[in-house]
Amino acid sequence: MDKNVWITREPIEINDVIAKVVRPEAGAVNTFIGTVREFTKGKRTLYLEYQAYVSMAEKKLAEICDEIDQRWDNTETAIAHRVGRLEITDIAVVIAVSTPHRKDAFAASRYAIERIKEMVPIWKKEHWEDGDLWIGDQKQEKSYENRIPVKGEMENG
Amino acid sequence: MDKNVWITREPIEINDVIAKVVRPEAGAVNTFIGTVREFTKGKRTLYLEYQAYVSMAEKKLAEICDEIDQRWDNTETAIAHRVGRLEITDIAVVIAVSTPHRKDAFAASRYAIERIKEMVPIWKKEHWEDGDLWIGDQKQEKSYENRIPVKGEMENG
Amino acid sequence: MVDVLFFAELQELVGDEKLSFQAEGMTVKELKASALAKYNLANIDSAMIAVNEEYADEDTVLASGDIVAFIPPVSGG
């Protein structure tokens, strides 16, 4: 695969994502992996269903990589997000960022996941024992009405 | 393998470390991977040689897991460190921490690598074109003379 | 023609992931008020708008071949 960001229906191989960013200039790789959690606020999840506006989501993921590139010196970022039905402990997202020194790797990886949750067109539907619901606005910090998400918004979050 | 921390002469399989911490209660896994960087301050590294006081190092790594357990709610931590000769881009250390929510995963993973660099008896020897040297005190923040490293020291670093 | 894409709960309410309308020259706001009114999409105003895969505001005037997408609050990650 040539590109550093992708949406897939297949299980994500963590090593594939990390392999995109390992390089001689880097001494640190930070990886964030989002997995399906069984309980949220005491409620049991049976499984999740992820949906994406694939073409736009990949474009936005690539933009996040560019934003990271502009904010931190000498980074390489790769992001894979899965869609379809995911069971408990399945991997939904893998982010890998490599940098020369570790501090930047942590910061950039954190930035990536916050930006994904802010503006990448991917949705999850929770399936519980007693029903299901498309989840929106996980950050619960703001209304999205008539708003265009801007760069760096997460820093106020 | 039963234990969550180990020192090995073999290449570290990232998935083995992550598999130790993935679980239904966790929605976030942060992984820190230290790789061998080619250039440090303009000087080219040919390869590294890592040495450990293995029994004590594993004990100290386990202590770091315990410290994380005490500081953050509901964490699972695994750490593998390689010893012997490592080439450029080879993986020296893999840390994985799983938590219910992502903020703690990032913080705990960062804590782990800082504590490793502070107090786990592992050393690296840099091999350059014009010589070699055992590297000490990477943090260059303090003298180790007659001091016992204490918990939480990194937070002042 | 203008293609209109729906996701998540909006897709379920509309019963389709894509509809096409003769909406050339309309703003997105006008599109919502006219063609989409009959679907009773209660939450459509909390969806962000994308035109041709870029976030846009609802005063954007549509041209033939444009792809409009309504983006409910996202929940990836």
Next chain:
Amino acid sequence: MVDVLFFAELQELVGDEKLSFQAEGMTVKELKASALAKYNLANIDSAMIAVNEEYADEDTVLASGDIVAFIPPVSGG
């Protein structure tokens, strides 16, 4: 007997990873001043001390069977 372990540059200077001394009843400081003096280990005072795999200070009194390790500034990770 007390086993004494050396690592990194100390190991290279000593030429051995382990030496044994009759150091029962001595403090680590006394061990350094007596048995280890002849090795001219310039940096030994910047090494931390471990006794039986726990960090200790140099006033620790040694007993038979103890394992002392000199831990130069670490550089793992």
